[in-house]
Amino acid sequence: MKHIFRVAVFSGLSILAASCDSFLDVNVNPNAPVNENLTLASKLPAALNSTATQEVLQLNQLGAFWGGYWGTTSEALASFNDIKYYDGIGIRGSRDGIQIWENTYNILLYYKLIKDQAETEQAGFYAGISKIMMGWHFMRLVDIYNNVPFDEALQGTNMPQPTYQSGQEVYQKSIDLITEGILDIKSASVAPASDDIFFAGNRTLWAKFGNTVKLRALLQQSEVSSQSGYISAEIQKIIQEGSGFLGIGENAYCNPGYLNTAGKMNPFYETYYRNAGGATVANHTNIRPTEYLIEKYQALNDPRLDQLYLTASGSYKGVRFGNPVAADEYNADNTSALKGPVENGNQPAGLLKSFNQSTVILSSFESLFLQAEAAERGWIDGAAATFYRQAVAESFAYIGLSGSEAETYTAQPAVALGEAGNRIARIIEQKWLAINSINSFQAWNDFRRLGLPDFPNSESAPSADARPLRLMYPETELQTNRDEVNRQGGDNITSDRVWWDID
């Protein structure tokens, strides 16, 4: 027994005597890699995919409700309440709110870390992509919150309370960032390959994409008269750069190789249609097009309607956004759901094509509508009517309709640009019909910029003429950076505007 005791004592002491350092050196993470372990090519796809997911879910959803496209069935009266009621405080909440601020800055961080690594490794293409995407996201933030941190943002604990800059300044700096990004890409020696899930390393398409994003940003400030000099100077830069804009057949699509597995499907398809098991999801039962939208398609004899929606009892029937009163006519069974391949003889339908359909970041038709508007305003060369017809044709093609159907459609007096009284309004109306539920956020942006098209307000709006103009700064920001928030003035959702929204 004494012997055992001595052994025990010695074993205790020997552990102490053994090099303490190596005994304690067990803090290398065996579960996950760290920054230094990973190449740019293993980071970029995840960042780009985050952009796509945010565009098609968080932003598209808010835009679809506030851009006049969506409402809910009677059964889902209580869903999406904060959106229907323009409940700014609810939306800014960190629990049940819509965390666009947080999500966007997180995505910006992903690109910023890639940019830093790319600059160290002199991988200009990656740096360029990051800059273009950072510009994209910063402008999205301005569109939603107006003044936001830019110079002091993304510094981690070095800048725990970043200073806000005016929305206009952030727009300008974002456009400059995109300009730099295009240059970086064009001068880069090595291009990414399949890890570039937008353009597979195609420099020209990246440049065109960058220019299109810039054009969109310039059009967004079209109503701010003091910006006209700045706008023309920036247009000149784009023209000088020379790559042009996304044109026919040139889409910014994201497809990492979607699989028929939960969480790996096309996010729009999985969120609004069916899951990997083929079962219908609740959103498909609850969300419906508005009556206004259905009537617009019908008034223009639009063949896209057939591809987009299902009939209920033989006819197309929409709902009223924010309608607080349940009525049988707006029940799920009595209204038009989105049409998918299952209801289309297993052929791709208008919006719902397949679990692995690409996510649309910026479509050729949106780009062509932007060019049509820019030409109409005399900013760029070319005939607005041509861009316009091409845009409609591209939209028809996306929805699965033929060129001749597009021509017939465009030839109608109510559609043809030439016969419009207000040509800008007609471009915006057709753009609105084309980007329906695809990039709906732009519909809300256009509505705030131009008041077009004139879709009805939410029936749960706090007052008849109160429209959502922005989001309030989020609760997390109030808790961590309150002085800066207070310095920006009012952030009321229905009365305070972002800088480019002048009425």
Add this chain to the structure above:
Amino acid sequence: MNRLYTSILLLAMYANVLALHAQEHVTIRGRIIDQGTSKPVIGATVSIKENERSGSSISGSEGGFTIRAHVNQTIVVTNVGYLPAELKVINEQEPVLIALVPDNRQLSEVVVTGALGLQRSARELGTSAQVVDNEHLNQGRVINPLLALASKVSSLRINASDATSGKTDPSVQVRLRGTRSFNRAQNDPIYVVDGVPIPDIGRLNPNDIESITVLKGANAAALYGSEGVNGAIMINTKAGSRGRGTIQFNNATTFSNVFLLPPAQTEFGQGQNGVYSATTAESWGPRFNGEMMPFGPPINGVQPEIRYAAPGSDNRLEFFDTGVTTQNDISFSGGDEQSTYYLSVQDVRIKGVIPGDQSARTGARFNGARNFGKLKTAYSVNYIYFDRNTTPDGPWLSVYTQPANLDYSEYRNWEDPNSPAHPLNWYNTVSSTKNPFFMADNTRNTAKQQTLNGRIELDYQFTDWFKAIYRLGYYNTNEDTRAMTGKLASPIGARNVNGSVEDGANTFRRLNNDLILNFNKQFGDFSTNLLLGQNVRMDETKAIGVGASNLLLEDLFNPGSRIGELSGSSRIEQYRSLGTYGELTGGYRNYLFLTLTGRYDQVSVLSKDNRGYFYPGISTSFVFTDAIPSLKDHRVVNYGKIYASFNRTGNVTLSPYSLNNPYSQSGGFPYGSLVGFLPSLTNPNPNIEPEFVTSYEAGFQLALFNNRLNIDAAYVYSDSDGQIFTALSSSATGYNNSIVNAGRLTNSIIELSLNGDVVRNNSLRWNLGFNFSYTDNQVKELYSGNEFRIFRQSYAIIGQQYPTLKVSDYARDPQGRIIVDENGNTSTLDDNTVLGTMVPPYLMGLNSTVTYKGFQLGLQFDARMGGWIYSEVVPRMYTAGTHPATVAYGRQPFIMPNTVIDNGDGTYSPNTSVESRGDKAFWQSQGNVQINTAAKGDYLKLRELNLSYTLPKSWLSNQRVISAASIGFIANNLFIIRHSSNTLGDAESLYNQTDGYLSFRQIPPSRTYGFNVNVTF
């Protein structure tokens, strides 16, 4: 605290009894032993009760004594620290064995389990310690020993996530002397079983526990290292005792029923806008009329019907079962001169109040000890098998948001495809309001957990002043978990249920190794005690999960038969620490003590530069009743001690691998060969340093009136600064959180314990114990900004207590009246209103034990005051139209009382004409004003009741099989008095480590009552 042992004098007599004449002198020989340890009691006084002057005898080194007495006289045995024992002299007797019962009421002699599990005289301690013995612990026959501690120790706050509810495996939160860390998961005390720290004691058999010593505050636990910063709960398990072996059998069977449901209306049923709907789950229909109405969709062409009326006063109760808990416990113990053993087996079965919920726990413990001359050995093995099968949170949520016209007794049999109860026929298609019986059956979580805990202790006495102790502890848990949901296919999206399964395997291993050298020497009036120790700790965790979110078949739960890809994860964690520590206690004449402690820790989770840290402590105690001659043998003051301490304790609450930012694949990656890594959004800090808690404590202990009244009072201040916590960051920094050394919390605490015998005579004894604490906890500093949200409505706000309830409130005029607009609608303020702390600052416990002959009535009251609670259940009831407020005005337009109209010029006039609509939109908006669903959490409850009857010895005297037996009635939560504003639920409710939070996921609390049988062989 000093608890009273049963004052039953155990007399084991090896005697033949013969009556003799009264005046005959006899010589009594015997031995005196300690009833608990069976060790001889040396120096006890033996005297003749009837003739004090006849002289007395003192027991010798083996406890033996001899005294002469007359027949029919009574000999009295007294010794400090024990209750007096009496023995009637009957005859010339065989040697008698007198077992003295320790009297822990005598503060002067209290022995506590101090740091490192070593027994220490309480008089040396410069800090507060309180002891709960087996009997008080098990008064309510509570399954979980931590829950059994609730309200029995001052400043000890125990809450359970489902403690008072019917779920079968509550998780327990333990807080000693307030909250010290913003890192909510890092406020638990250390649990030490027989000297070995183990991570969890919730599944320990409470019957195995001899006593629990609660060492409060960082000071007492300094020698345990950082984990002791939140106090220590020291558990001594039972050891056998020398002498005849005993067998104890105990059965307790209890029944539970839910109560304190938030009230519901029974006037309006299903529908919308006052119109009946056969397919709506919300209660916005017309007033009940008792007529038959269509219910749900037609089934095979037949339209089911329902009587449009409330079937009873509360249809929701039909959903719940009566819970049944059965405990069977048997133990064997005994020993001889050199060794002791204790063996126990316990089986606990719980059937929950939610249909189908159940758990079972079977555990066995073997404790043994053997002496080999100077070497003492002790060892123990504890094995616990735990099995749980429960449903997650959906069913109750479904019940309280559905109309009062449902008769749940009709829907139990949901499997019948022709029944309206079948999920494909259920009247509504909203996924949260499915048939609750279907939800409970269709979604199951199971866990099978095995715990093995072993200990070896060697104690070698080298010389009379030096011994060494070596202690090895091993703790291992293996857990198999499975979560499964049955597939239900329907063309209606909201009816669809994805079949899924998630299998998990979690293991945890801990090796704890202590070597302690103990030097103990007396120099004249001075005593010294030096402890030097070294601790090595190794923790290893592995968690594996494999699952499929889309199963192919309805009844095959295996990831192999899935659609899509397999999901899975695996995580390994290692933690190691090395500690070297010392404690030096100097005593002067056994009344003045000074203790110095110091410890140097090294932990694996910090960088090489920061991972070693030292922390000191000092404490002193002064027994003034021994030091001041005039107080010696004072008639009123029997014992008095004052003490004080200071400590600065280092702590590292960081998880392993937190110094670098880990990248992971999310957002669906990898897609085949395409990988995509994203960084964590918590900004790491490679230079994190240990945090330090500084604490001061001062207090006194008094024993008055012949030790009948004991008082223990303390003031404590602690300041935790430079805290390691995951702070909320402005997302504009890129990260949502940052790991920082920032933040400061202070606690000022007053503690008071009183214990005394109100009545003490031969047949009746009434003991009352009362404990009280007031904790003023304050947030002093945060990382960035003045506040952050801890969890939903609970916040850390500088200058406020932590956590604080902050809720939305109405826009009001300067007099506080609610403003309504021209439509009668109210509006809420942009900024939320602070109501107050969610942790009750005032904690009180009252224990009353009345013993009369064989009867004993034990009561444990618990009161907590000054906190706020918040319900998430009630807003949902407003929306669903089931809350009584929604029918207060008959669903008609009404003028909201005490409201004003804004005149637009800064003045307000009382509203006498503008009606509010009183419809769903209105009431839903009222439910969303969070101040409407907050309440004061004050309560007083009868936590435990135990009425027992011990069979008289005489009944058992004719046989030798059963030596003692008792039967009892036990009840928990028998009554509760709540603050008048609280109709929300039980204020003790805990959710996600947030006190006072009634989550929509939690089921109501339950009341328990049952029977207990205890037999000793």
